[in-house]
Amino acid sequence: MKKQESRRDFLKQVALLTGSTVLASQLSWLRGYAANPSEKIFRGDKIRIGMIGIGSRGYLLFLHLKDIPQAEIAAVCDIYPPHLERAIRMSDNKAKGFRDHRKMLDEMKDLDAVVIATPLHTHATITIDALQAGKQVFCEKSMAILPEDALKMVRTALETGNLLQIGHQRMFNPKYLHAFELLRAGQIGTVTQIRAYWHRNSSWRRSVPKGNVADFADPKMYPDMEHFINWRLYRDYSRGLMTELASHQMQVANYILGSYPVKIMGSGSINYWKDGREVFDNVNLVYTYPDGTQTIYDSLTSNKHYGLEEQIMGPKGTMELEAGLMWTETPPPAPGILQLINNIEHGLFDDLPLGGASWVPDTPVKDNGIPILNEKLEDDGTRLEMEGFVHAVQTGEKYRDLLKQGYYATIVALLGDEAMMTGKVITMPEELILKNF
Numbered sequence: 001m002k003k004q005e006s007r008r009d010f011l012k013q014v015a016l017l018t019g020s021t022v023l024a025s026q027l028s029w030l031r032g033y034a035a036n037p038s039e040k041i042f043r044g045d046k047i048r049i050g051m052i053g054i055g056s057r058g059y060l061l062f063l064h065l066k067d068i069p070q071a072e073i074a075a076v077c078d079i080y081p082p083h084l085e086r087a088i089r090m091s092d093n094k095a096k097g098f099r100d101h102r103k104m105l106d107e108m109k110d111l112d113a114v115v116i117a118t119p120l121h122t123h124a125t126i127t128i129d130a131l132q133a134g135k136q137v138f139c140e141k142s143m144a145i146l147p148e149d150a151l152k153m154v155r156t157a158l159e160t161g162n163l164l165q166i167g168h169q170r171m172f173n174p175k176y177l178h179a180f181e182l183l184r185a186g187q188i189g190t191v192t193q194i195r196a197y198w199h200r201n202s203s204w205r206r207s208v209p210k211g212n213v214a215d216f217a218d219p220k221m222y223p224d225m226e227h228f229i230n231w232r233l234y235r236d237y238s239r240g241l242m243t244e245l246a247s248h249q250m251q252v253a254n255y256i257l258g259s260y261p262v263k264i265m266g267s268g269s270i271n272y273w274k275d276g277r278e279v280f281d282n283v284n285l286v287y288t289y290p291d292g293t294q295t296i297y298d299s300l301t302s303n304k305h306y307g308l309e310e311q312i313m314g315p316k317g318t319m320e321l322e323a324g325l326m327w328t329e330t331p332p333p334a335p336g337i338l339q340l341i342n343n344i345e346h347g348l349f350d351d352l353p354l355g356g357a358s359w360v361p362d363t364p365v366k367d368n369g370i371p372i373l374n375e376k377l378e379d380d381g382t383r384l385e386m387e388g389f390v391h392a393v394q395t396g397e398k399y400r401d402l403l404k405q406g407y408y409a410t411i412v413a414l415l416g417d418e419a420m421m422t423g424k425v426i427t428m429p430e431e432l433i434l435k436n437f
């Protein structure tokens with residue numbers, strides 16, 4: 001019932017968005033939904049899906065897919081037996097289990113699509129194998145651990161003509177979509193700066209079960225169970241905060257600024273969790289776009305006071321997308337005493353020949369802001385993202401615009417890591433720019 005409502009809410013939002021906007025004409029998946037939702041969505045046969053990697057994220061994707069009437073999870077694949085067995089049970093013992101994705105692709109020729117939620121370093125190989133086997137592919141973000149692998153994934157999608165959708169669920173979140181629309185309509189004027197951050201206060205470390213890694217995975221790939229389970233913390237498998245968190249927010253920033261950064265500077269270190277991890281536990285970056293606009297990004301794992309946010313600023317206002325709030329630059333007058341201080345300071349100094357007071361405080365806005373969307377959403381976009389994927393497989397949509405988002409989000413996350421690792425200012429390499437896309 002709740003799912004039905006979420007779909008209705010979503011379609012209501014889509015209708016609202018598409019009434020007068022350019023957004024729908026720019027996002028292929030949104031156009032698909034908007035065309036004639038009641039007829040177009042969920043028509044036809046069930047699509048048969050193979051899920052690869054059913055750990056933490058894969059489990060959630062599985063639950064959503066299981067609940068979508070036009071999807072059938074026909075096969076599951078995981079190298080870790082406890083996760084594989086759990087997935088088979090979740091399918092009411094209907095899905096066929098595999099421990100090797102190539103075997104699954106070989107034996108299950110009738111699969112329409114695969115959903116990949118394995119660790120980052122495996123994404124490129126599995127995605128390329130699946131695309132070449134003729135499957136439509138959903139792969140979790142980030143795309144790959146190396147920029148050239150992400151490029152190969154895009155090329156393979158284009159060569160095979162198959163769908164490759166990357167897991168950036170904010171592109172399916174009505175709150176974000178509505179904000180994008182308001183931004184395009186000039187609600188806060190030209191966007192002149194984006195600040196984005198993701199702060200946590202936890203080690204990010206998972207407890208490691210007993211066992212011999214050779215029983216689960218290629219021991220040449222993982223020296224021990226610690227590396228297998230805590231892959232996010234080691235550079236052979238992940239780029240840590242950049243590929244796991246920043247890529248989501250950089251995708252949003254890129255989309256809003258309608259481009260990708262041309263210059264990237266950064267500094268990162270392990271300043272708190274000195275526990276043998278290889279990835280930074282705090283990162284700080286400046287991304288510069290072609291017109292000079294910047295996205296300032298930081299992420300850390302030793303304080304969660306500020307949580308996560310994307311703050312979009314322009315001369316007429318500010319938006320906070322995670323909070324779903326916006327402010328205008330001409331708010332109601334500040335209360336009594338602040339107003340008085342400001343008046344006195346301006347009165348005293350504005351007349352001076354030096355040109356006014358330089359130290360008059362710019363008092364921050366304290367009001368609670370206006371909601372971007374009046375409806376409260378329970379889904380962060382993941383459910384709708386899964387519905388969107390099923391819909392695309394059914395209708396043959398390719399969502400190339402979403403692929404472009406996934407690609408540049410990955411590239412800028414990886415180049416950000418490179419900037420921090422080398423201490424150099426990185427310019428976007430010409431060979432990584434998608435041509436005629």
Ligand SMILES: NC(=O)c1ccc[n+]([C@@H]2O[C@H](COP(=O)([O-])OP(=O)(O)OC[C@H]3O[C@@H](n4cnc5c(N)ncnc54)[C@H](O)[C@@H]3O)[C@@H](O)[C@H]2O)c1
Binds near residue numbers: 053058119167
């Ligand atoms: N979009 C989001 O908000 C979001 C949130 C969390 C994670 N993710 C992404 O999902 C992916 C998985 O993250 P997670 O937290 O679920 O990791 P996880 O470690 O919990 O799960 C990964 C699973 O993949 C399995 N696996 C590893 N190599 C495999 C292979 N070669 N073939 C088949 N199975 C294999 C592991 O055994 C495990 O069950 C990552 O790319 C991560 O960035 C996305």
